[in-house]
């Protein structure tokens with residue numbers, strides 16, 4: 756090994772240590788954290804129904820083995836007739852299906868991604884939601900509902 760090779764190796768190791776030091780400084784000193792998976796941050800840890808206006812809602816659904824967390828652990832939500840709902844769907848574990856009967860909403864709940872649909876509930880009634888993707892031993896019991904009054 757000649758002197759040039761030794762210098763190149765020394766420079767490479769030095770740069771690695773310098774960049775690693777910058778990462779540690781960013782994380783500890785500047786409190787800049789690495790981006791995390793979207794399902795690890797709110798509002799995708801728990802389901803949530805957010806009202807924006809009298810007939811406008813945002814529904815964050817987290818699918819888990821084997822239930823749909825529609826609103827703070829509940830498997831149903833109540834909405835007034837004529838509501839327009841923006842549905843954001845994700846999964847906390849494996850791939851699930853999300854089909855709302857009597858609507859055009861048919862989504863996949865995929866870990867690490869958020870799927871979206873907008874639906875207007877013109878007619879009162881019970882809208883049953885079923886998982887249509889085999890997701891394990893409790894799959895057949897995985898259901899939820901939206902009550903429109």
Ligand SMILES: [Cu+2]
Pocket residue numbers: 851852886887888889890891894895897
């Ligand atoms: Cu399922």
